[in-house]
Amino acid sequence: MVLIGESIHIISKDVNDAVKERNPKVIQDLAKAQTAAGADYIDLNLGPAKRDPEEVTQWLVDAIQGVSDLPISVDTLNPVAMEAGLKACKKRPLLNSASGRTDSKELVLPLAKKYNTDVVISVLTDKGCPPDIDSRIESIMETIALANELGIPNEDIWVDPIILPVSADQKQVADAVEFIGMLQDLMPGVKSTVGLSNVSNGTPDEFRGILNRTYMTMLGRRGLYSAIADVLDEELVKLNRGELPNIVDLIYKTMDGEAVDLGSLSQKERDYVKTTKVLMGETLYSHAWLES
């Protein structure tokens, strides 16, 4: 799976301060660390980028490119910042993201064609996040049809089903796994991505990693092409590289409903089994899911 390092995010106080002071060190350290950890892309999340969008974006892209050869995922809701970012990228960037929202279809999606980028398209619409699998499919098929009309081929499109926190909506978490599994039949050739860490948003920090890692493995089994993820989590990168086959096997078995003898497992293996069951919606989530 292609990993997009998520750490350069304007919501982080360090990053925000660095941008205000135009001090590239924090940004460059994060870019270097993620590159060394094995990221395939560096995500540059600017949020709404209200102030000086063009100048700030260009400065950030240059800062990252000064220390890393990885391509950049330009992640902003602001079309002006987006265009400035795409323009500044030396390697073919990932436009992150367009969606089924009217403003996005009009202002953001055409940029993917104009700058010949890969583009993340999420299932969001003017009404927000579609509530079930059928309405997600309806939304994404409509937006992809438009993208095709604009001359963007399926192969350049990375579908984002929008991941919700397991602590908020367990059913949607399980549904997204199914959704990823259906994509190739519905839209041959499209790629896919998720904001992986969203699944553990709201969960106490010390337990977030195992939710992220388990969910990545489950989605990967159904064909997920890439994830915007915490690549500084070593175990996550190892899992993704196939270096922990026992864990992967255990997660798959649990997904298939095979009986797993918890007594014969290590603590860590048990935790992966319990987490898989929670993410499948088989057991009710609570912050204490590993303790029961």
Next chain:
Amino acid sequence: MDYKAPLETYSGKVAEVVIGKGEKALKIGGESVLPFHFFEGKIENGPRLALEVLDAAPTNWTEWECRPYKDVLSDPVAWAKKCLDFGADLVCLRLVSTDPAGANAPADKAAAVVKQVASAINRPLIVYGSGDETKDIEVLTKVAEVCAGENLLMGPVAKENYEPISKAALDHGHCIIAQSPLDINLEKELNVKLLKTFPSERIVIDPLSSALGYGMEYSFTIMERTKHIGVMFGDNTMQMPIIADLGSECARTKQAKENEKQGLLWEGITAISLLLAGANVLVLRQPENCKLMREVIEGKI
């Protein structure tokens, strides 16, 4: 072809909690079917009805709420007996006097009142602290100690104070009410934590009961899901009986304060809704509704 009703069998069972001691003892829960699914299995212990008593005369009750109890409002023992005369299965004593935002009465004084009431009635007793997380530790651990062996049902025990209160309840032989703020995930989390040291068959869940028009559907959904998860899916951290402490919530509404009939209906409709959602114990304020819910439970209306 004969019609055959589609009947379900369930993998889980609600724990049977016994409260009170000796001849006073009362069983709560224990069903292995969904609420009122008599056609799918026997429900040994139907929902229980409690009427509430305050440990200090109420200051903000309407005239008609006070009327049935007018001679006993400053005497918790006589008040509790009156509740039983009105047909309640048990009494819910609310230690409002201990609220730090109010009279802030000391724990030992409140505990003495609990002891008096518990000794004077021949039915089990539910005891609710003021809901102040810090003060309740002091009050409820004292109550547990003073009333050792009475097997009270005491609470609320919350995420913030479950350790000391559940320990005192365990040491002195009481059952506890595990309370979470209208959130099924937090409800489960508290249960999981409690179950490490406390037996499942001595816990009753209070997911909070909101009144009609003030979020009752949230309470309904959570109670319903708790039963689904415990009874249908067999999750043993969600198999405790449920208490719906709704009388005082309904009485607080604007509608209940406006006029007598509306107040009666507000509590009655909330009560019947939460019964259907799966409440095993109802805490009511109005004797009229106690009578009405009895008829509902017994299938007379």
